[in-house]
Amino acid sequence: MALIQGIPGEFEPQPWGEAILRNRELLLLRIACRPPDHEVRLPGLATTPRHVVEDHTGKALTWRRDGDDLVVRLPEAGEPPVVRVALSGKLRIVPQDTVTANADGVWDLTPSGPTAHLVARRATDIAIRFVGMVEADGQYQIRLAGRRYRVGGHQLTRSTVGPFPMPELRVVPLSVPAGIRRILVAPVGTVLASIHPGRDEVTMVVTNFGRTPARGDVELPLPPGWSATEQTWTFDGLEPGRSLGWATRVAGPPGEHELRARLDAGRRSASSPYVIHL
Incomplete structure (x- = not known):
């Protein structure tokens, strides 16, 4: 997934500490708990690092990309350093709930919050089928890839919604109305x-x-x-x-x-x- 373009955002707390955005192209990794293997993994970093160093000494650290993750090896002795990650561009992340379309170009999602994240293998127009319980007389606004679609509750769970354009290999947030327990998305x-x-x-x-x-x-x-x-x-x-x-x-x-x-x-x-x- 290394080619996937992420979205602007910030990282969740990590098992080893936290990632802090100092400015648009600089991350600081504050290590509160050194992993047993001395490797810190930051999941979902879409922007390529330019270099990774200890914050106070400027000493270069060994790092690698593993899919969408950045893996940094810490020194095996001494206090865990603050790690400075200079980025090649603005910070973009791939949220951990991101789902890529299957071989048929279809998504089948169980949302865990008000937003789901989709990635298309190729650019296409898609429609969405929401499954769940909503107010039949309510009005809902669906947002995807910069477009908005207003729909009544009766239609929301009884027919497809769209079409929406989906770009290629770019993380796109989809708003999820309360009461939706499953989402089916497919090319038109x-x-x-x-x-x-x-x-x-x-x-x-x-x-x-x-x-x-x-x-x-x-x-x-x-x-x-x-x-x-x-x-x-x-x-x-x-x-x-x-x-x-x-x-x-x-x-x-x-x-x-x-x-x-x-x-x-x-x-x-x-x-x-x-x-x-x-």
């Missing part, structure tokens, strides 16, 4: 099959992220030793932005299992896997 034109677990059953859902009605077949393949009351469905006339679902009871051995629907809805068919716990 995609027909997406997703799995939504309930207490005693799962629901197969097909969402049309395209601009024309969709038709096709969907199947829920099961691992050996599993059973379901129904495994195949056919649909026709699924309007743009809309979803259609079928509930089925599944049974299998206890544990964590990944299920993925098999969808045949033309060239832009896509499927999002889901891990369920039995």
Whole structure:
């Protein structure tokens, strides 16, 4: 992920101490607890360092990039130094909750706060399907990639929202309304099959992220030793932005299992896997 462009921001507290932005192109790493291996890892630094030194002595320290992380090796003796990291440009970070689209260009997110962070593998127009409970009469504002979209609560969880432009390999924050527990994002034109677990059953859902009605077949393949009351469905006339679902009871051995629907809805068919716990 080293090529991903981050967003302006600040770092969360780290197990070893804290990263302080002294100015737009200078970080100070204050070491409160020396790691046993003497290596300090700063996750999600998108800006390339120019050099890394001890703050008071100017002595160069060994460092490397590990994906989006900066790893600095501390001296093995003496008090832990304050580490000065000079950056090659303005500080940009990759938040730890950042999710990259899968091979089909689809995101399947479980938001943990009011903002989610997305990265597209290539520039594309996308639409969003929110899943959760919101006020039907409420008004909500969705923000993504510099664009805003105002939508009523009734539409928010019953159809797709968008389209929005997504740049290539750039972290983009998405605002998440309160009450949303899952977010499906797909390129415009995609027909997406997703799995939504309930207490005693799962629901197969097909969402049309395209601009024309969709038709096709969907199947829920099961691992050996599993059973379901129904495994195949056919649909026709699924309007743009809309979803259609079928509930089925599944049974299998206890544990964590990944299920993925098999969808045949033309060239832009896509499927999002889901891990369920039995």
